Amino acid sequence: MLKKESGNRNNRRRILALIATLSLTSGLVTSCSSSSNGSGGTLLFLTNSEAWTHADPNRNYTGQHIAWFGSFMHRTLTAYNRAEGAAGSEVVADMATDTGRPSADFKTWEFTLRDGLKFEDGTPITCEDVKYGVSRTFATDIITDGPTYAISMLDIPKDKDGASVYKGPYKTDGNDVAAYDNAVTCSSDNKTITFKLSRAVADFNYTVTYLSFSPVPKDKDTGDQYDLAPVSSGPYKIEKYKPKDEMVLVRNENWSKDVDPIRNAYPDKIVVRFGVAEEVRDQIVLSDSEPNAMSLDGILPTNLATIFNEDGTTKPEWSKRALNVYDPYVTYTAVNVSKVSCLPIRKAIYYARDFAALLQLAGGPAFGGDPADGVIKPLMGLDYKPVTGLEDFKPAGNPEKAAALMAEAKTTCPDVYAKATGKGLVFDVGDTETNKKAATIWIDSLKKNAGINLKFNFIEPGQYYAVVFDPTKQGDLSRAGWAPDWANASTVIPELFLETAGFPLSRVGKDPAYAEFKKRAEANLSQSDRKKQGEEWAALNQYVMDNMWVIPGVFSKTQEMWGSKIEGVFFWEPQGAPSFGDIKVKG
Amino acid sequence: MIEEDSGVLSRSPRQLAWLRFRSHKAGVTTLVIATLLILATLFAPVFRTLFGLDPTTRHTDLLNSQGYPKGGFNGISWQHPLGLEPGIGQDLLARLLFGARISFTVALIVTVSTVAIGLVVGIIMGYFRGRVDSVIGRFIDFLLAFPSFFMIVALSLPMIQRLEQSGLLEGNAARVGYLVIILIFFGWPYLSRVIRSPVLSIRERDYVLAARALGASHTRIIFREILPNLWTVVIVYLSLSLPGYLTVEAVFSFLGLGVQPPDATWGLLISDSIKYVLTNPTYFFIPSTALIITVLTFNLLGDAVRDSLDPKSEAS
Numbered sequence: 005m006l007k008k009e010s011g012n013r014n015n016r017r018r019i020l021a022l023i024a025t026l027s028l029t030s031g032l033v034t035s036c037s038s039s040s041n042g043s044g045g046t047l048l049f050l051t052n053s054e055a056w057t058h059a060d061p062n063r064n065y066t067g068q069h070i071a072w073f074g075s076f077m078h079r080t081l082t083a084y085n086r087a088e089g090a091a092g093s094e095v096v097a098d099m100a101t102d103t104g105r106p107s108a109d110f111k112t113w114e115f116t117l118r119d120g121l122k123f124e125d126g127t128p129i130t131c132e133d134v135k136y137g138v139s140r141t142f143a144t145d146i147i148t149d150g151p152t153y154a155i156s157m158l159d160i161p162k163d164k165d166g167a168s169v170y171k172g173p174y175k176t177d178g179n180d181v182a183a184y185d186n187a188v189t190c191s192s193d194n195k196t197i198t199f200k201l202s203r204a205v206a207d208f209n210y211t212v213t214y215l216s217f218s219p220v221p222k223d224k225d226t227g228d229q230y231d232l233a234p235v236s237s238g239p240y241k242i243e244k245y246k247p248k249d250e251m252v253l254v255r256n257e258n259w260s261k262d263v264d265p266i267r268n269a270y271p272d273k274i275v276v277r278f279g280v281a282e283e284v285r286d287q288i289v290l291s292d293s294e295p296n297a298m299s300l301d302g303i304l305p306t307n308l309a310t311i312f313n314e315d316g317t318t319k320p321e322w323s324k325r326a327l328n329v330y331d332p333y334v335t336y337t338a339v340n341v342s343k344v345s346c347l348p349i350r351k352a353i354y355y356a357r358d359f360a361a362l363l364q365l366a367g368g369p370a371f372g373g374d375p376a377d378g379v380i381k382p383l384m385g386l387d388y389k390p391v392t393g394l395e396d397f398k399p400a401g402n403p404e405k406a407a408a409l410m411a412e413a414k415t416t417c418p419d420v421y422a423k424a425t426g427k428g429l430v431f432d433v434g435d436t437e438t439n440k441k442a443a444t445i446w447i448d449s450l451k452k453n454a455g456i457n458l459k460f461n462f463i464e465p466g467q468y469y470a471v472v473f474d475p476t477k478q479g480d481l482s483r484a485g486w487a488p489d490w491a492n493a494s495t496v497i498p499e500l501f502l503e504t505a506g507f508p509l510s511r512v513g514k515d516p517a518y519a520e521f522k523k524r525a526e527a528n529l530s531q532s533d534r535k536k537q538g539e540e541w542a543a544l545n546q547y548v549m550d551n552m553w554v555i556p557g558v559f560s561k562t563q564e565m566w567g568s569k570i571e572g573v574f575f576w577e578p579q580g581a582p583s584f585g586d587i588k589v590k591g
Numbered sequence: 592m593i594e595e596d597s598g599v600l601s602r603s604p605r606q607l608a609w610l611r612f613r614s615h616k617a618g619v620t621t622l623v624i625a626t627l628l629i630l631a632t633l634f635a636p637v638f639r640t641l642f643g644l645d646p647t648t649r650h651t652d653l654l655n656s657q658g659y660p661k662g663g664f665n666g667i668s669w670q671h672p673l674g675l676e677p678g679i680g681q682d683l684l685a686r687l688l689f690g691a692r693i694s695f696t697v698a699l700i701v702t703v704s705t706v707a708i709g710l711v712v713g714i715i716m717g718y719f720r721g722r723v724d725s726v727i728g729r730f731i732d733f734l735l736a737f738p739s740f741f742m743i744v745a746l747s748l749p750m751i752q753r754l755e756q757s758g759l760l761e762g763n764a765a766r767v768g769y770l771v772i773i774l775i776f777f778g779w780p781y782l783s784r785v786i787r788s789p790v791l792s793i794r795e796r797d798y799v800l801a802a803r804a805l806g807a808s809h810t811r812i813i814f815r816e817i818l819p820n821l822w823t824v825v826i827v828y829l830s831l832s833l834p835g836y837l838t839v840e841a842v843f844s845f846l847g848l849g850v851q852p853p854d855a856t857w858g859l860l861i862s863d864s865i866k867y868v869l870t871n872p873t874y875f876f877i878p879s880t881a882l883i884i885t886v887l888t889f890n891l892l893g894d895a896v897r898d899s900l901d902p903k904s905e906a907s
Contacts, residue, residue, distance in 0.1 A: 283866055305678070306866045309657060361651045365678045368656030400651070437866065441678045444853040448647055459762060460851065 006066045006469060006507070007333045007485025007560075007580075042571070045589030047271040050285045051300040053466040054278055055247030060231040061215035062140045063150040065506070066469075067332070067487055068300070068581040070215055075267065075585030076253055076274060078218040079237040081115045081134065081197075082209050086266055086583055088574040093491060095209050098266060099129065099219070099237075104209035110532075111159075113208045116196045122258040123221055124241040131190035131197045133219035136173065139184060141216050143172025146227050149473060151489065152506045153211045158187045159200040166504055174227060203530040210490035239269035251276040270572075270588040276300070282437065289565050296589050298566035298573075298582075305367045305438060311565060316370030326565040327573070331580040332383070332487035334376050335557035337431075338500075338509035343480045345515065346417035348409040349424055349456070350552035353481075356406035356453035360399035361445045363558065365438065373558035375399070378545040379486060379500060380493050381559050386538030387493035391549045406454040428457030430479030432472050435462035439483070472509060482509050485560065487580050493541035498525045501553060510553040517551045611899040618895025621888045628885060632695055635688040643670070646685040647853065654680045665873035673877050676860075677867060683860075683874070687881055690855040697767060698836035701774045706829055708775070709782025710821070714813055716783060717790025724787075731780040739777040746773065747848045763850040770843055774836065782828055786821060793817050823900045830893035834886045841882055857882050 083098035100115040121129035169180040240253035253274040366372030489495035531537040576583040660666025665674030844858030860878040
């Protein structure tokens with residue numbers, strides 16, 4: 005899943021946002037009704053994004069947003085356990101009565117829905133609604149940016165271009181609906197859904213935790229526009245959603261705790277205020293002027309010293325209001341290999357970069373994280389092995405190595421060399437203050453150590469992934485962060501690098517090394533021996549680094565803070581976000 | 592000499608103005624400061640070679656693990672008289688000096704261009720009167736009534752892209768180019784308005800009538816008879832609009848319309864320093880103070896120049 009591009013937008017919007025914030029704060033009063041179990045009150049979220057990247061469950065792929073919508077609005081067949089630490093990575097039944105019943109060969113999975121499930125308008129949730137929800141993933145021209153596991157895993161034939169013969173629910177002509185009906189079937193009582201898969205997937209019950217496996221009522225589906233008004237199956241429904249302004253969730257009267265074992269739904273009302281300037285957002289929480297507020301964007305590096313000690317531990321007075329933990333993400337810079345088709349140049353970028361300064365800018369090792377050696381985090385256990393061949397890496401950059409690589413590039417790939425040293429490579433980043441400073445470090449260190457010119461393309465953070473996903477708009481380098489969708493690198497290596505995958509920012513299809521990679525990765529997906537599979541993922545991680553398809557950043561850490569009236573926050577490891585659904589607001 | 596013989600010391604208007612200026616204390620002080628400022632920015636590359644004041648060198652070793660300059664007070668030392676920029680560790684004085692080159696260039700180009708255009712149009716309006724005057728006058732009304740600030744903000748992205756696509760300018764040059772062009776476009780009418788009225792009265796003076804009666808051409812009348820009477824207005828306007836455009840440039844880079852990193856202008860530095868108002872106040876105060884001192888200097892200097900050239904006008 006994607007790491008949110010958080011941070012400050014440019015100042016023009018900062019001022020408009022400041023005006024908006026000032027006018028809003030005076031109008032917002034925390035409701036003080038509170039019952040004995042801690043429910044009641046208004047929970048306020050602050051973000052400087054202009055809107056959710058996507059509220060449509062099928063298009064949501066940002067870990068934090070999945071956690072948020074999964075906690076409040078969209079239910080799935082199974083879900084992650086709401087618990088701190090490793091227990092949080094266990095899968096529990098959500099809308100289904102159990103965590104799924106696989107066939108012996110793990111190619112067929114069955115889930116039975118609970119009784120009494122309802123949408124926000126009171127209509128019962130049936131197997132057909134889930135089936136319809138899953139079908140939307142196939143309409144790749146309208147339902148963009150979401151996870152595509154349904155397409156890659158379900159047993160639906162592919163046409164000669166490798167695309168699924170089923171094109172989603174919106175197309176009629178040339179659309180093989182029968183193929184989909186064959187792969188996903190509902191029982192006669194409309195309660196049990198059966199998925200037929202094209203290969204053995206032993207952890208398919210983790211796949212269905214994704215919101216793209218949540219129910220969508222067919223008669224309410226407005227295609228592209230569903231992003232603004234998704235129908236709730238969870239404890240809250242949308243009262244108001246206005247991008248650049250705010251979102252208000254109120255209780256969904258048709259949701260019942262009796263048929264939902266995992267959601268707590270303490271607050272009466274949830275408000276998300278968009279477009280709050282980063283300094284304002286931090287100051288609201290730091291000064292506790294709105295004690296029911298929580299920041300959705302992490303903390304400005306400049307404010308870290310107020311809350312945390314230099315070694316990264318929380319100061320005593322903040323111990324109940326902040327956390328600093330390793331999240332599941334690896335940050336990296338995806339190299340658009342179709343444009344930078346020159347291995348020595350890609351390596352030169354890696355060696356020339358002043359990593360130490362970039363880490364220092366992110367708050368140092370105590371807050372930024374540890375240098376990454378690939379796209380798989382050591383936490384992944386089975387799938388991780390330290391990457392070799394990067395011994396010449398020096399934190400502050402290795403000019404000799406970079407210069408040698410550039411000299412090599414000059415003869416082996418003169419075209420890319422001319423571009424890199426002449427007009428320069430285009431680097432996509434979110435338009436945030438921190439990224440602007442990072443740009444200075446990148447430009448300076450690459451110019452000095454390798455003679456490479458960089459041009460930065462600053463993109464509004466909420467629009468960032470939508471822009472770089474578009475091959476026609478993506479530059480030569482794109483900042484990104486990725487976390488495994490569940491504890492198997494099958495959600496990392498193939499997802500990031502296979503051409504048909506969900507997040508192919510490296511665009512490696514034309515690279516000479518791709519054919520072998522494709523063969524090995526696809527073979528390993530159906531590997532049934534988990535230990536061997538893990539070893540192969542580690543080997544493929546090495547392969548990716550040998551070809552430098554990404555410039556690895558950090559195994560990252562994340563910081564969160566919230567107001568004094570907020571209780572019950574813990575870090576939900578698999579989603580890399582606070583467990584939003586367990587938050588209480590004190591009266 | 593002849594003057595001594597006559598017993599009366601005669602002085603040209605220019606000498607008189609210089610005498611008045613010399614006795615203007617604020618004027619002399621600000622002239623010295625302004626000269627130093629201009630020299631410092633002009634010779635910033637020389638300082639780089641002489642004192643190592645380089646805006647691109649990142650002194651990351653002088654920052655602590657979280658990117659703050661070590662030792663408090665923004666890491667001020669003999670090597671770095673104004674300390675370092677937090678997060679990236681570049682020398683702040685060097686950043687200010689090199690940033691000022693961009694700010695001053697923009698302000699200077701815009702001021703000179705608006706004065707040139709405004710002067711020509713103003714003379715044309717006042718001298719020819721009638722239909723020419725009313726057509727240009729209405730166009731000026733249109734420009735002045737335009738919400739130029741919002742126009743500049745709204746047009747920035749598409750216009751900068753156009754400039755880049757046209758291949759004339761690239762990156763930061765395109766951003767600065769856009770700002771210069773649009774500021775000139777909206778800037779010249781003010782001076783035209785100011786110039787028009789004195790021209791209206793000057794063209795009726797006897798010596799202009801005489802010149803016309805002698806058959807002098809329009810060009811000769813405008814350049815030899817009218818223009819010399821306008822220099823006072825122009826010089827005063829020039830000295831007051833320069834600090835004005837310095838501020839405008841800072842405002843637009845503060846809003847994210849000006850140059851982007853790695854280059855810096857004062858507006859950009861101020862915008863960055865705001866985040867540090869509580870955690871590193873020294874850094875917060877330096878760029879803002881620099882801008883205040885500069886604008887104040889040029890404004891006072893402009894006042895002093897006006898007082899000396901035109902003592903009859905009200906002193907501010």
